[in-house]
Amino acid sequence: MGTLADLINSTLVFSVALIFAALGGVFSERSGVFNIGLEGMMTAGAFGAAIASYYMETDGGATTSSPWVGLIAGVFCGLVFALLHAYATVSLKADQTIVGVVINILAVAVTLYLVKIIFDGAGDTAQLEQVFAKWPIPLLSDIPFVGRAFFNSYPTTYIAYILVPLSAYLLFKTPFGLRLRSVGEHPGAADTVGINVTKYRYIGVLISGALAGLGGATITLTTTSNFSHSTISGQGFIAIAALIFGRWNPYGVFGAAFFFGMAQALRNFLTRFEFSQSIPSEFLYMLPYVLTLIVLAGAVGKSVRGPAAAGEPYDPSKR
């Protein structure tokens, strides 16, 4: 049982960033904006976290607060690119997929450009000394199996525990959520009853940027301790897979991200066992993508469908 608890524990480390980014995707797509740019926004978040924490360490000495500053900086950097995305796709009505591709290109280019300027041509940031440590939660972490698996983890994991039900509540139990979803399902109808489509789509995209940035920052502050071109490498696309696999629902997304995180955790975990030699690691890498395809292809027709208006700019004149 101990081994399984350890597996769940390390799965959570990999999953949390995916959960954040995919949750962000939920808000954006529920409001009717496709967000292929999650990868770029995560990259921006990872960069922001690495740089802010680095300056906190060099200027203020290594303090325990520096990872928190990094986390906030990551959110902020994600927001910057989300704002660009929202401006192009909502205000200028540009194609959402293409803008997403642009965000991915720009985020990687801009962050690496800045890293090279700040660190004199080096392709990665300095290793951080102060990153998040695991916080066992008093009492809860003493529960035999569950405590070891779920309550002996990084602070970011606990944030995810809170954000998932909170997002679900926001989306499905509040007027705000209803409006956001209505804008994604039928913007014309929403507009008719007086909901500001532009405003809600901006909010959706900005939340997605903030959460994707948080996800990127999480990777820097719990896994890699620095930022380079390979810090994110594809996590944003796995988040999109988790978003679809979780059917645009926060709890579903949590489950899917947990599952995909496990695929990553297993890669390290399986090396403990003899039989793992016979499984090429590439197949484990592939797993999230293959499963998503199978789910999408297996469910013909309407059962797996995102918000009806996702992908289309809203044009009041075509109402």
Added chain:
Amino acid sequence: MNRAADIFNKPSTYIPFIAILLGLLCGGIVMWIGGYDPFAAYGALWNTVFGTKYDFGETIVAITPILFTGLAVGFAFRAGIFNIGADGQYIIGMTAATFIGLKVHLPAFIHAPLALIVGMLCGALWGALVGWLKAYRGVNEVISAIMLNWIALYLSNYMLRDFLVKKGEQKTPNIDETASLSIGWLKNFMNGARMDWGIWIGLLCVLIFYVLLWRTKQGYELRAVGHNADAAKAAGINIKASFIKTMMISGAFAGLGGVFSVLGVFHYQVVQAASAGYGFDGIAVALLGGNHPVGILLGAFLFGGLTYGSSGMNFEADVPTEIVRIVIGSIIFFVASHGLIRTVIQPFFKKRKSRERKGAGMNGNVG
């Protein structure tokens, strides 16, 4: 579906040029903020591309793959499909060509063409998978293609690691000399730049792109589906077959790009952690080139030149090569957000704009 065709069939030809200028301007500003001299940097870029015969040859080497992926993306766009999966098709084509180049031993006159055709077909099949998923399983092509890109990357790495690469190494041995598609005399003429058949076949593909779409009945049907799938269906066109056909041809173009990278340029393949991103550059090229084969060719020249030139910027002006990615990203941003350009220049071009509106109506027809 129409949205893809809509963006790309804008009658305005001035938008790409303004986008290029704005993109270069953005790059300049970013360099200036970073403390570099933009003029020196762009000068270095120009010198790198047009400086020597060798450099010009290597620029063409940089142009070739994005010409192929650009054609792939553009062709699919014309038929109403956003092929974001050119990346995966490129990788699959490349890996198949490497496999044939290493594992099969034949005389030259058959070996190289075989590797080329197998690579192209594998790219085509990988593309067709996207078309099939869209036609028969209703899967959005953007999502399936993104998933297939990553599957292609890991499948390729698996093939390389388990069959083609020696233990402990990260790259395959060189392919057999008989499978090479390099052009020796041209290479010597260009002072050792890695010249191959790629650019020539690429130019041939530009022609094929045009003839297929505008000079055949099949192409007419594909374009009709691209304009309005429902109308095309009502007119009796088999749109499911059309999706698959489109993606096969698109995948074949992208696959050829991968083929020439191995058979023509490198002669070996490397295990990669992430793809080189030629498929995404292809989207940029197609968008800039307005989906027209000649536009794509010009777009590929621009982005290929920028990419190769960035090494010179780094060498001479010490500017990080990422600056060119920023320029390319900005250019696509401005082309995609053409609304921005229009608002900015509207006051200056009021007359022209009204004339173009009329043009837009005419352009709506297929044919």
